[in-house]
Amino acid sequence: MxxxxxxxVSRVYGYGTTPxxxxxxxxxxxxDKEFVAIVGPSGCGKTTLLRMAAGLDFPSSGQVLAGQxxxxxxxxxxxxxxxxxxxxxxxxxxxxxxFGLKCRNVPRAERAVQIDRHLKMMGLENHADAYPHQLxxxxxxxxxxxxxxxxxxxxxxxxxxxxxxxAQTRILMQEELIRLSRANPRTVLFITHSVEEAVYLxxxxxxxxxxxxxxxxxxxxxxxxxxxxxEGRAIDEVMDLESFVHLRTRIWKLLRHExxxxxxxxxxxxxAKQRKLAS
Numbered sequence: 715m716x717x718x719x720x721x722x723v724s725r726v727y728g729y730g731t732t733p734x735x736x737x738x739x740x741x742x743x744x745x746d747k748e749f750v751a752i753v754g755p756s757g758c759g760k761t762t763l764l765r766m767a768a769g770l771d772f773p774s775s776g777q778v779l780a781g782q783x784x785x786x787x788x789x790x791x792x793x794x795x796x797x798x799x800x801x802x803x804x805x806x807x808x809x810x811x812x813f814g815l816k817c818r819n820v821p822r823a824e825r826a827v828q829i830d831r832h833l834k835m836m837g838l839e840n841h842a843d844a845y846p847h848q849l850x851x852x853x854x855x856x857x858x859x860x861x862x863x864x865x866x867x868x869x870x871x872x873x874x875x876x877x878x879x880x881a882q883t884r885i886l887m888q889e890e891l892i893r894l895s896r897a898n899p900r901t902v903l904f905i906t907h908s909v910e911e912a913v914y915l916x917x918x919x920x921x922x923x924x925x926x927x928x929x930x931x932x933x934x935x936x937x938x939x940x941x942x943x944x945e946g947r948a949i950d951e952v953m954d955l956e957s958f959v960h961l962r963t964r965i966w967k968l969l970r971h972e973x974x975x976x977x978x979x980x981x982x983x984x985x986a987k988q989r990k991l992a993s
Contacts (some may be wrong), residue, residue: 716746716781716791716868716901718767723776725762736762738926739776746868751912752888753965754922754930755973760905762927764871767903768794780869790818793862797874800858801846807857808833808842814865815881832860832868835894852883856890863894869901878912888914889949896945909965914949921968924975930968 725737737759738963744750753761765771766778769788778785780792801810812829820828833839836856846854855875876884888911895902895915906912912919917936920929938961939945944952952958 717779718744718869718901718903719779720763720766721777721779723763723766723773723778725759725766725771726774729792731858735926737773738928740927740929741776742920742929742932744901744903747901748918749895749902749904749917750906751906751916751918752871752920752922753909753912753969754927755924755969756907757925758922758972759925759927760922761873764794764873764903764905767869768792768871770794773791786853790865791867792869792871793865793867795855795858795870797860797877801854801861803846806843806845807838807849810846810857811838811860811864814861818865828864832864835863835898836860836890843933850883851879852887855879857888859891859894863898863900867900869903872902874905874907877907884911885949891915891943909962909969913961913965914944914952919961919965921979922972924972930972933961933965 718741720742723737723740725756727734733751736757740759740763742750742763752763754760762771766773767785769785769792772786782788789908802813804811807830811832812825815825815828833842836859838853838856838860841849841853846857849857859875876887879887893954904912913935917934918980919933919935921931921933922928923930938957942955942957944955944958961970
């Protein structure tokens with residue numbers, strides 16, 4: 715039920731003589747309760763893919779499926795967590811977490827029970843009556859994640875959710891997300907610029923090419939994690955493992971190759987465009 719599929723998806727922006735192809739012929743299947751991270755150079759279409767999965771943008775060709783249903787709009791089965799926390803500043807932590815339930819007309823007593831459970835799940839019990847401006851960035855992102863989890867979506871779409879956090883808080887939130895994703899499994903599509911973050915969190919890492927975004931390679935992480943019990947180790951210990959370093963280096967080399975090839979690709983695209991105009 716929580717699967718996401720991209721079937722020969724392309725997305726072209728603009729019209730006339732200067733269209734921009736953000737994503738080109740991408741096919742990717744994310745299984746129910748699988749955690750998939752996408753990495754790639756800036757402008758490669760990572761966020762475009764996530765927005766199409768959310769129903770906030772649409773393919774120029776191909777289709778996106780949530781379960782077996784074509785994605786035509788946002789839906790309660792898919793929750794989005796953005797880099798900017800997007801909390802309502804005039805509402806408390808408790809009110810922010812329960813806002814979606816209130817919009818769904820969930821009775822007050824039932825809302826209270828669910829809100830209390832998610833406050834505890836995210837370690838926010840002592841901040842329930844605080845306002846967003848009174849919280850650190852890490853705590854605000856905990857509220858944003860709890861607000862998504864409480865709606866019980868089948869899919870979590872996370873666009874650089876820890877990008878605005880300092881390095882120490884980011885590591886703590888990575889550990890927290892691992893704990894949550896194992897205790898309360900969801901299908902997760904996770905966009906990040908951090909190779910280390912992708913390797914630590916994901917079951918598979920999708921490496922994208924420079925624009926137009928295509929899948930360069932898909933790397934399995936889960937088998938290594940399970941074999942070496944990464945979840946039973948602290949994050950700093952995991953990142954020192956030879957297997958972790960190998961995977962991180964492998965992905966980084968792919969990304970570096972794409973970034974180094976970017977000027978050549980741009981020149982080829984310009985040349986092709988000029989030939990087209992000349993004809």
